[in-house]
Amino acid sequence: MLRGSLFARPLLCRVWLSPPLRSACPILCLSFLMKFYMYQYIENSGVNEILNINGFVIIDLVASSIVESLVELYNNTQEVDVNLFQVSIVNKEKDPKDKIVELFSSTLGNFAPGYTPVAAGFISKTPGPDTAMRIHQDWNIVDERQSRSLAFWCPLQHVSKENGALFVLPGSHAVRKLRGSNIPFSCRDIQDVPFDSFVELKMEVGQCVIYDPCLIHRSAPNHSKDDRVAAIMGLKKKSDSFLHYTIQDSTPADCVSVYEVQDSFFDDFDFKSNQLPTSARLLRHESYDVAPISLEDLSAFL
Ligand SMILES: O=C(O)CCC(=O)C(=O)O
Numbered sequence: 001m002l003r004g005s006l007f008a009r010p011l012l013c014r015v016w017l018s019p020p021l022r023s024a025c026p027i028l029c030l031s032f033l034m035k036f037y038m039y040q041y042i043e044n045s046g047v048n049e050i051l052n053i054n055g056f057v058i059i060d061l062v063a064s065s066i067v068e069s070l071v072e073l074y075n076n077t078q079e080v081d082v083n084l085f086q087v088s089i090v091n092k093e094k095d096p097k098d099k100i101v102e103l104f105s106s107t108l109g110n111f112a113p114g115y116t117p118v119a120a121g122f123i124s125k126t127p128g129p130d131t132a133m134r135i136h137q138d139w140n141i142v143d144e145r146q147s148r149s150l151a152f153w154c155p156l157q158h159v160s161k162e163n164g165a166l167f168v169l170p171g172s173h174a175v176r177k178l179r180g181s182n183i184p185f186s187c188r189d190i191q192d193v194p195f196d197s198f199v200e201l202k203m204e205v206g207q208c209v210i211y212d213p214c215l216i217h218r219s220a221p222n223h224s225k226d227d228r229v230a231a232i233m234g235l236k237k238k239s240d241s242f243l244h245y246t247i248q249d250s251t252p253a254d255c256v257s258v259y260e261v262q263d264s265f266f267d268d269f270d271f272k273s274n275q276l277p278t279s280a281r282l283l284r285h286e287s288y289d290v291a292p293i294s295l296e297d298l299s300a301f302l
Contacts, residue, residue: 039148041212042112055173056211058203061111062154066103067205070231071156073099074122095267097121100231104152112210112235115150118242119234119266125164125222132164132221135187138213139179142240143258149240152233154208160200163224166209166217167198169301173212178256178288180245182274187216189292195220197302216293216301234266244269244280255285 038052050057077094100120108115118141125131141149159165177186198218201209211217213234222228236242244259251257259280262268268277295302 041148041150042114044111051210051212054170055215056168056170056201056209058201058207058209059111060206061107061208062104062206063107064206066107067154067156069103070100070154071229073103074124074156074229074231078122078124095121097267100233104154104231104233108152108233108235112150114237114239115235116238117152117233117235118263119232121232123230123232125219125228127222127225127227129221129223133219135191135193135216135218137177137179137186137216138234139181140243140245141213141234142236142243144176144214147237147240149213149237150235151211151213152208152235153211154231155203156205156229156231157226158202158204159228159230160202161195161220163226164220164222164228165203166201166219167195168201168211169198169216169298172216172298172301173214175216175293175297175301176214177293178245178286179213180247180256181269181271182247183245183256183288184290184292186293189294190216190298193295193298193302216298243283244276245286246274246276248274248276252285254287254290256288257285258283 038049041048041051047057047059073096077096097120100122101117104117104120108117138151153166155165157163161167179186195218200220203209241260242263242265244261244265245256246259247255248257259276260283261280262277265277265280268279269275
């Protein structure tokens, strides 16, 4: 749950920001407000604070034996074409999801015991100029009015801008738009923002980045001579329903349809036709802000 109900905030802000208090203890006041507004992603308060402020955190989390097993799994299951940006979760024949989840289970259990993976796969880039990932936010998988999910990205080799590192706009997870299949792309008007406005996530083997899926991010093309591979997972709190936001033929104008979906959703969903699995259950139609993210929305983060 978001800490502090909307109802309680104005009163507390008035008390805490009254002039005598503000001049007496501005730092105390600020830190109180931060804690009050902070979302509880995970228990570790230091990491949680970084996630709240930046929308991402890089952690030394993954044992070298796990990275070695992931490399072996990747070599045994994935075939990558030249100059291709490939996401294994759309390759249903050789889906490594279960094995990736198994390999990360104790790491995840220690770091974020309240979470469960709903998607897992490899993202690989062979060397080539056309392997950049455009500026985007990841899909909603929970109701972000009440909760948050997390994305987990673990490179299997050192990454930097030469071989296709992630680049992020710290704090941009505050620009919350609804994201999902067939929903107009939230980042369509900000594709010209240059790489140097983003922060490069240089990472070593054994590190992973954990981020709020609403964080605006992209990745560089792979200019090295080797493949760049990362293992990824989408995580939701065990207590949250797994949701998919979409626009279908039956969705009313200026609304999105919200479906409750099964754990196997990303295995069953047809990404090309936008056809939902029959098990998806319509919960509601929700009106949404159709305006894409603008440069003005990003002014605080550039
Ligand atoms: O692996 C990459 O290059 C990009 C990954 C990404 O942007 C994502 O998983 O949303």
